[in-house]
Amino acid sequence: MIKIGGIKRTTVLLTLLTLVMFGFGYALVPLYDVFCEVTGLNGKTGRIYNAEASKLVIDDQRFVTIQFDSNINGNLAWKLKADQKFLKVNPGKFYVATYTVENMINEEIVGQAIPSVTPQIASLYLKKSECFCFRNQVLKPGEKKKLTVRFEIDRDIPKNVESLTLSYTFFRALKDNKRAS
Amino acid sequence: MSTIAHDHHDHHDHKPTGIKRWLFSTNHKDIGTMYLVFSLIMFFIGGSMAMIIRAELFQPGLQFVDPQFYNSMVTVHALVMIFGAVMPAGVGLANWMIPIMIGAPDMALPRMNNMSFWILPFAFALLLGTLFMEGGAPAGGWTMYPPLVLQTGKAFPFLIFAVHFLGVSSIMGAINIIATVFNMRAPGMTLMRLPLFVWTWIITAFLLIASMPVLAGAVTMLLTDKYFGTSFFNAAGGGDPVLFQHIFWFFGHPEVYILILPAFGIISQIIPTFARKPLFGYASMVYATASIAILSFFVWAHHMFTVGLPINGELFFMYATMLIAVPTGVKVFNWVATMWKGAMTFETPMLFALAFVILFTIGGFSGLMLGITPVDFQYHDTYFVVAHFHYVLLTGAVFALMAAIYYWLPKWTGHMYDEKLAKIHFWLSAIFSNVLFFPQHFLGLAGMPRRIPDYSVQFADFNMVSSLGGFAYGISQLLFVYIVIKCVLGGKKATGQVWEGARGLEWTLSSPPPFHSFTKPPKVTKALMDY
Incomplete structure (x- = not known):
């Protein structure tokens, strides 16, 4: 049973997730700095x-x-x-x-x-x-x-x-x- | 023949011919075949590099290649095997099998499917082209640690863009797989009836989508650090090279499960078939796979115990790493319990699956040893690590892929492969992969570092044994190619079910299945899976 609308929705959501994770990679940079500052690492x-x-x-x-x-x-x-x-x-x-x-x-x-x-x-x-x-x-x-x-x-x-x-x-x-x- | 009534309204089972069939293909079976052939070619390219490495290490001293080229071989061997051989083979199997396992006519996004395959040859043209460039191929290790990797010559941008392409290709493949399984299952194919291979692939696909973009970010930062004056990893500008290792392994640890989870799925299909019993603990298998995947995002720093983490960090990552042994143990237990009192036969796929269970577990144990922080300070960057990840990736992932090929080859080609030759191939592989990798444990414990072309003389004997095992393993894989080609060209006709104990939708189709299958969705009942 093929749900055409479902395929579209899944694809859009997963593409968004991909972009979010790409952003998360960059967000790790300031996160790392904050973490090091707080812990003195x-x-x-x-x-x-x-x-x-x-x-x-x-x-x-x-x-x-x-x-x-x-x-x-x-x-x-x-x-x-x-x-x-x-x-x-x-x-x-x-x-x-x-x-x-x-x-x-x-x-x-x-x-x-x-x-x-x-x-x-x-x-x-x-x-x-x-x-x-x-x-x-x-x-x-x-x-x-x-x-x-x-x-x-x-x-x-x-x-x-x-x-x-x-x-x-x-x-x-x-x-x-x-x-x- | 097919027991499912299909193709009532359209009898055209025509396929495009010639080169266009492959270039423009949107058919999941053809694309799956292309992925598998591509991966086999890459397996031999990466394998030849391993042969060069083992030839150089056959004796102490510098024999055949200069150290820079040796380091290139180590680096490119890893990238080719991970991104070119194991991952595409997994995607190829997913393409071939997932639609016919869930009763779908094709993948959800067939055009994207075509694109995600055809990106691969270009990505590897970029990567392998660097071997012929001024300054040579990347030689800083596949982990691309700065500042070393920033010293790569003209090859550097090629390496980065190749990694970008590989990421794009595998993310597109992953989106396609999830979209297919979530939206195109036949009526009655509930989530908890999905074959385990499908389950492990959904989870793998989520891992890909969550981790590959992070790698893309990390290598982009390397690129801008080298050419655009940013200093993410440059201490002079306020950055930190250790940050790269954190970002890289945040991708890198899920990546190793991307390589192994589809293998878990394959083994969970094969063992019930040849034990003629349903899989023991189906639900616990699904949950164990999901737990492994979730935990994989919280253990990355066990790859970097020696960079100077605070004691609390080392403890956290050690305990989290140990925790993964629990769901993995559940899986191994379930496989063994499936075989318990089963009516077992030992055809080649089953032999590879059994070897997988034993040898992967050995690799898992050496992984546990490496996960113990204080001990890791001794093992870190030694041959013990090399032995560990080759046990889980070669006798683990690759053995499972071999098992899958033998298991499904009759379904794909319509012919039985030569069982006698296949058994010879199995025994050669099983024996020589151990001759190849087992001595490396001892070398590592004795202190031989990895990624070196020369070593001190006390390591000579075990290296020679390991190299001999390597050459024999390498040559015996040619037999595999011969068996596959022989099977494609002809052989005993295979029935639709192929194996007496095989259960599931894919076995209700003819062998080979029609070019377009399940254009009318089949009805899935519980009885389909029963023994």
Whole structure:
């Protein structure tokens, strides 16, 4: 028993379902970002603004060790070094750490630093008011530059986290990629 | 001959002739045949690539091909076998059998049916053409992980568009199957009377519609990342390469059930026929298949236990994966219970079906081992994984497809195949596929990584055994082609029912069935299925 109308309806509905699932594939991208932000996965760090920063209370009884790490992605001819190996910090207080970056070749290059924190749970509590990773960095041929990051670690950071590592990887910026090719 | 009174008003059983019959065909039987022939050709193309792989691995050291080409072989072998051999074979069987199993005159959307087949040769021309391109064929693995896959040369856009075409083709096929089963069943063919092959295909079709578009999205993102400056998977622009793995496996896990569920359906048709008993636990089979399909959307991260998931994530995906063993266990139990105290005979389809039950279960067990998170850290990306998925896909899916071909070939051609040769083919396949894949378990446990052209010497013996098994398995498949051709050309006449224990609408037609069948819907009663 052939239901012609039914065939039409089924086909339309299933085509719609196909389109919805195609959209769902793309929706996974923002969903993933939200999920990572909430859970602190990926080690992406947060930002702190003045209004919030003025309300911070310093916990001077507790010390947390923060270690600084640096990496360069394969297709970027830069050198990156943390000027301090580690800092012992009080939660709730602002500190400044510096890095030195140097362009090793005779070409102007735009780079972008991407931060990452381990243990991942700590990334929820590391907040920056200023960071060289907030924008692209341009280095002229052979240029050497000091980069700064101003951060605080929240008082709520779990008690069992006694030390954490903040790592930066410099990539060739995408815009620059295009210019190069 | 046919016991159903059909074609009373139109006696023209004419078919178009020559090349036009095939190019413009809207007939489900012809399109089914084309799918099956196409899939057989792809099986041999993918198989030749496997032979190159096994030749290179016969001994440690680099012998025949350079590593880049070796990686291309691994990548393209997988894509050809998955999208070119197993999936089209399943769609081909669905095309041939579903209309005559449910008493419909044809598929619901015959023109679309034609299109979904004819997209395939073009898609594979794109994919296989890359073998002759500057920079070679894709070599980053069939999973297309960035950033590695983005280093593919000129072949990259061809790979992406080939995947798009394959997706479009299989989605159209899936829509067609659902539209047919939902709207064109003969009176009395209620949903819970559908043959299990039809049921498994409806569920497979839903999996296709829900998962293939997600793959299309993922590969489109790869394309825009490479050429249009987006950074979905590029850390420099705020993206994340691990995100690709999540999206890919959200498609990828349902995909493995797309490959195996039709096989479950086939086995559920064949075992009752040769055990001469109705299928044990019909309803539980339907529900088990549906549960497997639904669960398949919640286990994707077990393919990526080692990327650095949080502990809770690892636990969730481990438990969800273990859960799938329950409905799968129900199915295996039901097949065994169907055979229990049955009057069994062991024709070739039954032999393949029995081998399927045993060997697929071995593959299922190694899957369970891989699903245990802490253990997976050792097994991940080793030959143990290769052994696992070849047990479920070759001795699983492909054995079921072979069983289906032997089971229905007399129905399609009107001739019995050569039973003696077919049994030889079965035993060669069953023995050598195990010689081929069983040692790979040991290699994996000993730490041999997958996707490498060279290996350290302690793996030499098992690799040699595996390669010998591979060559013997490969050659014995030529016998299969000979048997099929011989059967198409002639042989003992087959009756309409073909097998003594066969039940269902398709066996009420003549063998071969008329070009247009069930133009007047048959009446389906419970007695039709009774023993």
